[in-house]
Amino acid sequence: MAYEYGSSAKGLDFPNPFRVENVFRFIAAAVLIGGGLIAIFQGRSGLYAHIGGWALAPILVGVAMLAAGIQHAAVGLSRLRFFFGRGKPAGLAGELADAQLGELAGAVALKSTIRGGAISVAEPTGALNGLLYSLVRPLIWAPQRIQWVAQRLFRTGLTLAVVLLGLLVSLLGVLGEKDMVWLGLFFFIYAAALLLKPLESGDQASTHLGSAGLIVLVLVAILAPVLIHSISSALPNLGGVDLSGQALLLLVCALASVLVFFVAVLRQMAAPPQTTMACELATISMNAPPNQILVELDREMQRNWIEQIPNRRYARYVPQTPGDNGTFHGELLEETQPMPRDDMRTVSFSHALAEPRYRWLTVLSALGVLYTVIGSIALLLFTHQVTMGEIAPALWKYVCFAGGMFSLALFCLRAGHVLWARFDFVSRMTWVEIDGTFQRSHTAVGAQFTDRVRTEKDIVSVNDMTLRVWVAEVDSVTFGSESERRIVGLRGLIDRASALRQQLENFASDQSSVDMPTSxxxxxxxxxxxxxxxxxxxxxxxxxxxxxxxxxxxxxxxxxxxAPKPPAFCHACGTATSLGARFCASCGKALRNS
Structure with missing residues (x-):
């Protein structure tokens, strides 16, 4: 994103919010790159030992680990520095250009929020969401993105729990060893897919588990042993690679990871937001075009720019006064540059462990590194066995187990990034609206036949114009520099609203209807x-x-x-004397400067 630096813009300089997450990314990258190099050297030893095509297996594993490690390092390096420049974050509505009038998409909803002093939230629908929001009541006040993540995690956790229950029930109904092997493979692949599928669409994805999905899972859990037994005779023999135990372990670890992530999501929520709005109402009469109010308002808005950054303008209507009389409407809606909240300016390990909002995110990232280490050890055991010449179909258990651990690690690291990317901002919103009627007239000052200097002027008279002023401090949140920003709190600034209303009233009352020579x-x-x-x-x-x-x-x-000559004074009594006088009128003494 674009970044603009100014020596006076110190408020935009704050630490990288991905600092803690990057540490775990680099640790995972180091583990994978180191394991990949070890696997490649083991493969080279296998080539010297002439073990045939199996010598390529460690090399392929090493290349895959090396590529994954480089990918982790690239992600960490791309987030090594974070710049917060002008134009970021995104506006709360479509932003107008300097000379543009009207309003763009989102401005109507924003004005409705300001006028009502209330934040609208989407009502959750569905049976599972009803259960979730009844268990976690404050979730309704969380940012919309947090609610989406919580809904997805709740559904994913329920799905994993049902699959785990189905695996346990299916294991009781297995009739043969071949059936056990294929049943374990089925549940292992399904569990890994449940972990990776929601990550493909980002933090708004979900498993879409409803009543029909639960029924299907229950039927699969009950009927899977029978179905597999009926077709197992036509299935190939997997050489005794039984993955039922690994599937059970993968499901348990997945449930634990989802639980940690869900707790981290719940720690992102705060108390119900404060939603108050300061509104000032006044009636103004003036002998000047009403657009002069907006001219003075523009000057006041520029005086209050944050870090000399222009305000975001969401709506602007200039009053029009065509003809001799009629009605007019004008308004201006602007937001100051959003600034990071104070608690966003400290990012360190000690702060992350002490702050509840980041503590469980740190645990989740640590789990991702732990699963990466376990998966790498499993792959190195596989390459070691191959290099030693102990080649058997059962060795593929190590590869499958490593694949399950890597899917868990990817889930933890990528899912945690959604919450690490949260940014909270504070800004000030100002909305001024004027409505009224005008009448055009002609005035002349000075007698027509006796005065030597006369002045005439066409004026626009505005009587009983309605002035409305809204001012509030806005709390907003965004997830990532390019994502939309949403309001999570409003605090009315009654003092600022009153001062701005008084300033505009005074400006209107000072407008002159008479032209006078000034040069x-x-x-x-x-x-x-x-x-x-x-x-x-x-x-x-x-x-x-x-x-x-x-x-x-x-x-x-x-x-x-x-310059006019200053008045003279008597040197004896100090009395002021007339211009050109030779004697003091008070004491009769002769004046020195006469």
Whole structure:
């Protein structure tokens, strides 16, 4: 993502949130790369020993482990640095360009949230979700992504529990050794698929287990031994590779991992969010176009930019006043640059173990590394047996067991990343809305026949305009730099709303409906007009008229450039004296500067 750095933008500099996760990634990468190199050297020894095609098995295993280790290292290196630049995170709605008017997608829902002072949540549906939300009542207040993950884990855990129960029931009904082998292989592959399938679609995936799915699982658990027994005669012999014990172990470890992950998800939840909104209402009358309110509001918004970063603008309507009278509407909805919450600025092992929100995530990542070590040991045992020449079909148990452990490790590391990627932000939302009616009129100041200087102006009069001001501090959360951001809390800022309302009221009351000369050239022109007015009605030679204009211009210039002489004071009694006086009117003493 784009990153912009400024020497004054210190608030955007905070530690890498993936720091703890990267440590476990690099440990797993080191284990796999080291195991892969050992397996390749063992394969080379097998080639020297002339054990035939089996010598390629350790080399292939080593290459696979080496590739997996490099992949883990690449993921860790890609998250080694984290930059939080401008434009990140995503806006709460579609953002308008500087000169763009209107509102984009999501602005209506955002304004509804602000106006109502309440956060809308999707109502969970389905029997399993009903059970989940009755057991974990605070889950309804969790961010939507956390709810999706919790729903997926709950369904995955139930599925694994039913499959484990089905395996136990099926083992009681197995009639022969061949049936046992194929039954164990079936449940082993199914358990591994349950772990890997939800990860393919990211953190929003689920197993979609409903009533029909539970019935199917129960029927499979009861009828699988009978079905396998009926077709086992046509199935090939697997050479005694019985995976029923490994399937049982894989299911137990998977349930334990899902339980740890579910606890980590529950620790992401907080108390029910605070949802209050500060709203100020005022009635304003002014003799100026109503869009001047938005001009002053734009200036105030820029004064309050965070780290000199422009606000996110979600809605902007400029009041239009065509014709002699009518109605108008204007509004501005902006959000300051979201800043990381204070507790996001400390990321370390000690903090992760002490903070409940990260403690179970650390445990889950540690489990991923543990499963990686166990799987690597199983593969190295396989390559060692092959290198020693002890080649038998039963050796494939090591490969299958390693595959199950690696699927568990991948589940723990990838699922945990969903929660490590959570970011909490704080920003300030401001929404100002004006509505009213206008009437256009013409005013003139000064008598038409007697005053030498008159002013006329077309003005727009606004009477009893409604001004609404909403200001709140917004808590928002996102999972990843590119994912959408959702509001999880609103805290009304009544002081800021009141101050902004008062500022706009004062600005409206200070608007002038009379044009007055303000520049030096205006004063010179008025003086020239006065000189011409004095000569009006009398026959004047052109030379006299030019002399009068020069005198008016020089007098106006000297009046504007020469500072007035300060008043004089008597040196004896200190009484102020008149300009040009020679004696003090109080004591009669002669003045020194007379």
């Amino acid at each position: 030096r050239r205006d004063v010179e022109k008025i003086a020239a007009l006065g000189a011409m007015n004095q000569l009006a009605g009398r026959p004047v030679a052109p030379e006299a008229l030019l002399k009068a204009l020069d005198g008016a211009a020089s007098s106006s210039a000297s009046a504007s450039s020469i």
